[in-house]
Amino acid sequence: MPEAMPGARLAVVVLHYGDVAHTRRCIESLYATNASYAAIILVDNGTRDSELSGLETCYPALRMIHLPENLGWAGGCNAGVRVALADGSQAVCLLNNDTVVPGGADALAGLGARFLETGPCLLQPRISYMDEVKGEQIDPASWPWAKVVSEGFYELNFAYGACLLVHAEIFTRIGLFDERFFLQLEETDFYQRAVKQGYKSYCDTSVLIRHVESAGFGHHMTPLKCYYITRNTLLLLEKHRMVGKAGLHRLKGLFWLLWSEQPGAVADKKMTGFLKWAMLGRGGAAGFRAGLKDYFLRRFGRGPKSLESMRGASGQSD
Secondary structure (H helix, E strand, C coil): CCCCCCCCCEEEEEEECCCHHHHHHHHHHHCCCCCCCEEEEEEECCCCCHHHHHHHHHCCCCEEEECCCCCHHHHHHHHHHHHHHHCCCCEEEEEECCEECCCHHHHHHHHHCCHHHHCCCEEEEEEEECCHHHCEEECHHHCCCCEEEECCEEEECCCCCCEEEEEHHHHHHHCCCCCCCCCCCHHHHHHHHHHHCCCCEEEEEEEEEEECCCHHHCCCCCHHHHHHHHHHHHHHHHHCCCCHHHHHHHHHHHHHHHHHCCCCCCCCCCHHHHHHHHHHCCCHHHHHHHHHHHHHCCCCCCCCHHHHCCCCCCCCCC
16 A cells, blocks of 8 residues: 555545444544544534534544534535635545544545545545455455456446545536435446546555445435435436436346345346336335435435435435
């Protein structure tokens, strides 16, 4: 791994929503080293959790931003990015609060040193599940199709928001995250916009983080998650004019993602089974129908409160 970025030119933005225990563990892991190469910004996404004040006491260098309301992953991250850029940060690492960074903030600064080789780009570390039994979440070294750049360094055809390091130039050139998405696929939209401007996405497997994944949704395909994935997939297709094979591939992915986690889906892989579930089912199907409806009614941003009450209200974790 390259030597860390000198000075506090890297800002690590952690978005808090919901589970204070997750956030505390994440912040503690960042400060496990002296964090001399990174400024750490914690964004409270409208929760007003009193327990967060203890983190400010333990870590005086920690910068807190308190938002008046839940702005979702996109809006919450944007708030942190604006502060980081105003402070002169040359790169911003967006880090989910349900992660742990074994090497501390200095490891993320080391990841940022890759910019010296690649120029402005999107960077991700290797990501393992917190539950080691589940194995790796992102590890191109295990993918036969991976595009090798150099030893332990791979080019990706996506960006992943659980830990995404972005050069400041990219924000300046293409803007921040589209807050219409609110949650889910906002980093995919950001990646598509970056690629159109000639930027690339990479993974450095020498840097590792651990991720619970979808902690804000209770780790399941909840009605709310089905809602955001459905609505935002259609918004993504529209925004980037994904037609033909590209659009069909994305729609097929939506179909299998939603249907594969429903009871009975394994036994019934036909489209008729999915359509019956989509039209008449409860739970996730209700989220799917609401997502379709809100897309066509042009309702973007935060989803219906009725779905949030069905378990899974989130403003942070993908």
